Amino acid sequence: MSNGSSAPPPQRPGIGNTYRGARTALRALAVLLVGCLAALGVAASATAADGDDLIKVFVVQDPAQTGGQLATLASVAASTLGDASRAGEILDLNRGLAQPDGGALNGADDQLRPGWILRLPPDASGPDVQQARDTGNQGTASSAPDGAGAPGGGSGTTAAGSTMFTIPLAAAIAVLGAIVLALVTAGIVGRRKVRGVYGAVMRAVHGMGAPVKRRRRLMLRRAMGRRFATDADSVRRAYGTVAEFAAGRPRPETPVYALRVDNAGATVWLSASDALEAPWRSIDGTRWRHATAGAGWLDGPVDGGTASWAATSATCLVRVGTDTEGEAVFVDLSRLDGVLSVTGDHGVARDVVQNVLAEIARIRPDTPVTVLRGADGAPPPALPAGLTQLGRADLPAATPSTAVHGTVRAAASRRPVQGLVVVAGTPTGQEAAELAALCGPGGAGWTGLVYGEVSGAHWRWYTDADGDVDIPALDVKLTVPA
Structure with missing residues (x-):
């Protein structure tokens, strides 16, 4: 006969002690893990401090890479500061500094030599501006552009008097071991805790990899800018493709808002109300593809062909960027209205x-x-x-x-x-x-x-x-x- 109340079920000996012991071990491991991560944070801070000595520079290119044009202080100031009259500021920053070939810039009329690295004011910007690590030596300009020095993408120099912070291999292994042990212990306590710890660790890993990803992408975008500056062939072929859609008897002009030319053909963006005949093939409501268009068109001189089109046509094609396949996409600015x-x-x-x-x-x-x-x-x-x-x-x-x-x-x-x-x-x-x-x-x-x-x-x-x-x-x- 029950009296309306039930006694608690008997507890197996040792279960409570085991749980409390696991919880205590987990706390100790958490403290150890926090300490290891704090040490990594100090290392990251020391590494980040090394980036404080980055400066902006301009690397003088060989005339063969610039179409035969020699760089001058005025042209450098125009392309990096937007004002040729600021050439004196660049001269003041580089006067007397030893260059890689042993020479030095001493006057406004001195000829800039290929390979020279010119320091720029902090507000310099544009595709010709690079970053370098300042060595701190007052008599030299031995800073190398970012990614052009030692193997691995570094500048190849270290600021004078800086302190390098390194993490011993044993310490790194200990940190990884602590993380693994913490995950195993959390698995003993409960699966929910495993998922929480695992998610936190993965977020931390992704967070540490984000700067590397951004830097790699920035280098890719800079390389794209250099490619656009030297690739006149795609511009010529783009204008040649647009020529097919110009007004002519008895047809009116077909507006082309954007296009892409590649080795296999051309793609154009039209109004939804426009349609093309074969061999053009519809991709969707506004895009049309020609499997051989664009290749070999406008085979005359690059400069003459492109310049004459730009001067006589209302079309103003600019490459905005590249698509997922790495091909440049042109937009006609005259359609912006x-x-x-x-x-x-x-x-x-x-x-x-x-x-x-x-x-x-x-x-x-x-x-x-x-x-x-x-x-x-x-x-x-x-x-x-x-x-x-x-x-x-x-x-x-x-x-x-x-x-x-x-x-x-x-x-x-x-x-x-x-x-x-x-x-x-x-x-x-x-x-x-x-x-x-x-x-x-x-x-x-x-x-x-x-x-x-x-x-x-x-x-x-x-x-x-x-x-x-x-x-x-x-x-x-x-x-x-x-």
């Missing part, structure tokens, strides 16, 4: 605009450009040497017959790239008015490139920290040069 707004990661958005400027400088030199500062204080781009920078007093006036109400147009249309307005960041009220006066309805007919938020842009691109740009109008995501 006003303003392009690039948002997302500020640094990558700036790289997008910087690359577009470099592309225009190569195919349409002397294009006028004006730069406006935005409200968020974003740094302005370094204008390539081939473009003509105008002050506000030299800008064209808007057409007085049409009222200006922003940059919105009823329908996108084509217009040649007569000039460029670059806005560094989100425009303020005054800059928005100037942008509308130059690029909006009734304006001067210029094209706006904004790396920031702006209302009324017909084209909007979005960037991320990995160096990619998403172009919704084309339904494509590209990796951009750095």
